[in-house]
Amino acid sequence: MLEVKNLFVKVDGKEILKGINLSVKAGEVHAIMGPNGSGKSTLAQVLAGREDYQITGGEVTFNGKNLLDLSPEDRAREGLFLAFQYPIEIPGVSNTNLLKTAVNEARKYRGLEEIDAIEFLSMMKEKMKVVELDQSLISRSVNEGFSGGEKKRNEIFQMAMLEPKLAILDETDSGLDIDALRIVANGVNKLKRPDNATIVVTHYQRLLNYIVPDFVHVLYNGRIVKSGGKELAFELEEKGYDWIKEGK
């Protein structure tokens, strides 16, 4: 589904990613772990299409298409979703309005009719349950005045509504208490299907107790320095990142 080959990325002239290779297939859950500043979020943002990041080498294909040629909105319409580490507050835009526009833009892209109002509402109701979101939050402005946990749940709610093929969760666990973490993780698990895939970007192993990865990659200094199964995450939790930094 996603093939990242030898990807190099500069931000403000500084090389952040130095040759990333990653292959994600349908039905898989990948965890990308690493210490702060290793390039985890940069990778997530680059895949989503952040414009101020400069790609200096490599290629990325998504379901056979050259991802790097697509605009951020077209990547989303093709089925890529990024759950933001810091979801943006947009005062004056209701969650409903955002989602309705997003759903319809994606449908238009796929040559479908606009979604029927009643169908949309029932879809919202159903998906709200996935992350135990309250109706009152949905009618409010996007993330405005939301608590940290509510913002993250709202990200997963949007993901549920947009039904992506590939979801990238960028530090979705940061700042969450254990109850919120459980709700968010449950939501992600409920949305898991054989034909979609998830990349979980995280600093801590804690989230992986709830979202169990098939593969774990350790990102350090712009490179994936180690890959393995879920047991790698436990090893990292135990030993910290220093043993990787020191090299072996």
Place this chain on the structure above:
Amino acid sequence: MNQNTDIKNLYIENFKNFEAKLNGGRNSQVHKIRQDAINKLNGLEFPITKWEEWKYTNINPITSSYFNPDVKKKLLNKDEIAKFLFEDFNCNLLVFVNGYYSKELSRQNCKENSVILSNIASVLNEKKEAFDLLGRLAVNNNIFTALNTAYLNDGAFIHIPKNLIVDEPIHLLFIADGEGEKSLIQPRNLVIAEPFSKSTIVEHYVSLNEGVYFNNSVTEILVQENAYVDHIKLQEESKKAFHIGRMEVAQEKSSNFSSHLISLGAEIARNDFNTVFHDSHCESMLNGLFLIDGNQLFDAHTLIDHAKPYCNSHEHYKGILDGKSRGVFNGKVIVRRDAQKTNAFQENNNIILSQEALINTKPQLEIFADDVKCSHGATIGRLDEEAMFYLKSRGIGTEAATAILIHAFASDVIKSIKINAIRNYLEDILDKKFNQ
């Protein structure tokens, strides 16, 4: 003698023709007001950019040509104006077409209430309160007001009696046909809100065609003790039109006045909104939203005169500028020496959508009292890139995302309007403007 003086002289010379057509009206008391104004006009000059109050607003296109005050009448039917009306309301509508009152299109006092709603031409000779107030708030101290008064033709007269709560908004619809050559349309409105009354007044300027005309309006509003007036000025005119609008408000003890200016501009649109607190414990809110593009020039000059203590004012103007448009916001607040315990807040936020649009924003606070709370702020920026990327990452394209963010930016001014039907009307205007 320069060109502008020539134009001024044309207005003075043509006054005789105008008088001649007044027939018997020449001997009325009202006509003395006109004559007085034309004499004043003689001693006044058209503003130039050397004047501080007009520094960024070059109105040469208005002052270098003659606009004909002798405007043709135009008959319209109800279907032609339906799109300018707010849903749900059936009363309190005054319609003026090319400056002339249309009794057929208006809906006056259809409910059993005692609000006096009339065209000013029909009351000035009979109603002393109207006659006495006219020109008292908007004195002939500038050439445009003098021009409006000299050729005084028609406009709205609203008198809300003591204790009356007027539920439906009073809708003043000024329609220009936008045909023909350079008309001068000069509405003159007068509002008396008696003590403890409550009302909403919508001053609404529209045009049927994208023609060239000059709308020079003057509105005077007297808000008496404890009265509440919510004023909405909605300007959606021809992009080739010129608009100079002045509103003068006098607030008496414990009165509450709020103003919303929603403007899509004209070729040049200048608004002067002034309110004076003549007694203590007054409240005033001045909100504004303007959306301009192309070569439009929009200017809002406001003045809040805290002449007395214990008054609060709250002002928030927002501008959205695209193309090569230019905007001016000048918010003046005077806190006089006696006006202790004043609370004055002012903010102006602007979004620039293009490389070439320009906004000049100037907060101007003059504070002579020492126990007051005053603040002001101004921002100029682009659409938030973080928010833009967030929307795009949800599959929303640049155009739709821009529309959403502009809508969001404008939303707090629109939401401060209390009447649903008017808010919906405005939302529709915004939708139309950005989803073309």
